[in-house]
Amino acid sequence: MRGAVMHAPGDVRVEKREDPKILAPSDAIIRLSATCICGSDLWPWRGIDKVHGPSPMGHEYVGVVEQIGSEVKTIKVGDFVVGSFFASDNTCEICQAGYQSRCVHAQLMGSEGAQAELLHVPMADGTLVATPGMPDADLVPSLLAASDVLGTGWFGAVAAEAGPGKTVAVVGDGAVGLLAILAAKQLGAERIIAMSRHESRQKLALEFGATDIIDERGDAGVAKIKELTGGLGAHSVVEAVGTQESMMQAIRSTRPGGHVGYVGVSHGVELPGEELFFSGVHLHGGPAPVRRFLPELIDLIWNRKINPGKVFDLELPLDQAAEGYKAMDERRAIKVLLHL
Ligand SMILES: [Zn+2]
Numbered sequence: 001m002r003g004a005v006m007h008a009p010g011d012v013r014v015e016k017r018e019d020p021k022i023l024a025p026s027d028a029i030i031r032l033s034a035t036c037i038c039g040s041d042l043w044p045w046r047g048i049d050k051v052h053g054p055s056p057m058g059h060e061y062v063g064v065v066e067q068i069g070s071e072v073k074t075i076k077v078g079d080f081v082v083g084s085f086f087a088s089d090n091t092c093e094i095c096q097a098g099y100q101s102r103c104v105h106a107q108l109m110g111s112e113g114a115q116a117e118l119l120h121v122p123m124a125d126g127t128l129v130a131t132p133g134m135p136d137a138d139l140v141p142s143l144l145a146a147s148d149v150l151g152t153g154w155f156g157a158v159a160a161e162a163g164p165g166k167t168v169a170v171v172g173d174g175a176v177g178l179l180a181i182l183a184a185k186q187l188g189a190e191r192i193i194a195m196s197r198h199e200s201r202q203k204l205a206l207e208f209g210a211t212d213i214i215d216e217r218g219d220a221g222v223a224k225i226k227e228l229t230g231g232l233g234a235h236s237v238v239e240a241v242g243t244q245e246s247m248m249q250a251i252r253s254t255r256p257g258g259h260v261g262y263v264g265v266s267h268g269v270e271l272p273g274e275e276l277f278f279s280g281v282h283l284h285g286g287p288a289p290v291r292r293f294l295p296e297l298i299d300l301i302w303n304r305k306i307n308p309g310k311v312f313d314l315e316l317p318l319d320q321a322a323e324g325y326k327a328m329d330e331r332r333a334i335k336v337l338l339h340l
Pocket of ligand 1: 092094095103104106
């Protein structure tokens with residue numbers, strides 16, 4: 001099969017990889033219908049995360065089940081399935097509590113390399129959710145978004161306790177931030193403040209349900225949020241970047257007693273203890289337990305209540321993955337879908 005492999009920062013090649021095989025009786029192999037490039041794939045592309053030799057890339061996937069192991073019970077060959085970037089058993093105490101991304105048997109799907117024609121999925125019964133049937137082609141991008149960015153934005157909004165009567169601010173205008181806006185809207189937030197300085201992203205933020213746009217960032221962004229909230233700060237703030245600046249912007253934009261949902265993968269973030277102590281905010285986040293939300297998200301997409309696939313503003317064939325990485329790195333594209 002063909003798949004994307006990163007050899008070094010800025011060097012992604014689509015090349016021949018070995019076809020994945022069933023290794024354990026709980027595994028499945030799926031044939032991908034579409035895959036995509038994640039903001040987090042840009043960390044190694046930019047050389048911020050180390051690349052240790054040729055690495056298969058990609059952890060977002062939808063597709064049709066091609067093979068199953070002998071113990072797989074709920075997933076059948078021919079099912080169209082969505083899974084998250086962590087495989088999980090969905091049965092342990094941590095999974096049952098809704099934290100499948102920290103399952104005691106969690107396996108990161110990134111090492112499987114989902115930017116490829118075929119994908120090996122461990123713990124298929126726990127990891128995969130089948131759609132009610134074969135989706136119409138126009139639903140595929142939205143179902144693919146559910147695999148990571150929608151589920152992650154959704155968790156950010158849930159962790160920030162977005163809901164009726166709440167003012168929600170979102171730090172970060174990548175796909176996750178934009179979909180946290182969509183999630184906050186679905187969860188009934190009264191006012192949703194997007195922080196973005198890019199016109200095309202602002203437009204999508206408004207389409208997804210933002211009521212206000214702030215183009216200031218850092219301290220100026222915090223001051224603007226305070227100004228919009230009677231000096232108090234937002235009830236709920238989603239942090240969807242993962243840098244020191246964005247995390248502090250989120251904490252400082254939150255009112256005492258409010259909630260920060262942080263879902264940007266942390267890179268070098270250090271929290272000042274004394275400021276945190278006096279902020280009086282709740283902090284909750286981490287790798288999103290996307291699997292918890294998949295049945296609900298698939299249902300909303302299937303019934304055309306939400307259209308998160310709009311975050312894909314560039315589609316390329318898998319063979320042009322490198323161009324997709326470049327387009328996202330240079331912020332020419334919000335998110336790139338790779339078709340097969
Ligand atoms: Zn588990």
